[in-house]
Amino acid sequence: MEHINSFFAMLRTELAFYVGCLNLREKLAAKEEPVTFPVPGASQERCLSFKGLYDICLTLLLAQRVVGNDAQADQKDLVMITGANQGGKSTFLRSIGLAQLLMQCGMFVPAEAFCARVCSGLFTHYKREEDTAMTSGKLDEELSRMSGMVDNITPQSMILFNESFAATNEREGSEIARQIVSALLEKHIQVFFVTHQYALAHGFYEKKLDNAIFLQAERQNSGTRSFKIVEGEPQPTSFGEDLYTEVFGVTADVLETTG
Incomplete structure (x- = not known):
């Protein structure tokens, strides 16, 4: 009896996964969000292309x-994403990671x-x-986590960085990130x-690497964010003044003039 109970307990757990997939599909269908079954490639193929990829967590909210x-x-090991503040960069990054995870679970993906x-x-x-216990600084904590990843990461892996190594000045942070990214690319890690x-993004851009692509959050001339991510050269500004104008209703240069 024990092995029969174990079998049905395992079956219940596995069926819960499929029921969850069906529930998720119904939620997305109700919003008329597209889904597709992905085309997986071998690790050595270095393929990556998508159309209409969106953040599945965001659409559920x-x-x-x-x-x-x-x-x-395709054939790109480095995808560098820059551009306007609150333009959708982090959301785009999350959509990449979630789609990869869903694909490797054998599920449909939001695209x-x-x-x-x-x-x-x-x-x-x-x-x-910030570490509330003050046992380490933010940069120390970031480097410690990176060290732990290096101990476990393998060739043909994928790693997603979001505003990493920005806890120090730009020159030092960019150099730390440059060395880490360069080492990862040498080991065929995407x-x-x-x-x-x-300094980080433009430094890699100037190298004209065949295996790198540079994307940016699109910004309209009016300062409006379209939340589209498009290919483009890194820019030296994140257009923080747009947010200042949105919050305070006056441009920063006008405030300086009247002040």
């Missing part, structure tokens, strides 16, 4: 549909089309809040990096 993005990044290689590991390195550090 909002009443309206969310903006999807397209990209063609009109999606093709990616099967990676040997998926890692994330996001900035965290790197996605969201950053405001112009």
Whole structure:
């Protein structure tokens, strides 16, 4: 009897996964959000392309549909993402990671089309809040986490960086990030990096690497964010003045003049 009970307990757990998939599909269908079964490639193929990819978590939180993005990044080991503040960079990064995870679980992905290689590991390195216990500084904590990842990461892995190594000045942070990213690329690890550090992004851009692609959060001339991620050269500004104007109703240069 014990082995029969164990079998049904395991079956219940496994069926819960499929029921969860069905529930998720129904939620997305109710919002008319597209889904697709991805086309997985071998680890050595270095393929990545998608159409209408969106953040599945965000769309579940909002009443309206969310903006999807397209990209063609076959043979690209480095995807550097820069651009306007609150332009959708972090959301885009999350959509990449979630789509990769869903694909490797054998599920549908939130996109009109999606093709990616099967990676040997998926890692994330996001900035965290200050250590309230004050046992270490933010940069020390980031480097410590990076060290732990290095001990476990393998070739053909994928790692997502979001504003990493920005806890120090830009020159030092950019140099730390440059050395880490360069080492990862040498080991054939696919790197996605969201950053405001112009020195870092522009430094890699100037190298004209065949295996790198540079994306940016689109910004209209009016300062409006479209939340589209498009290919483009890194810019030395994140357009923080747009947010200042939105909050205070006056441009920063006008305030300086009247002050």
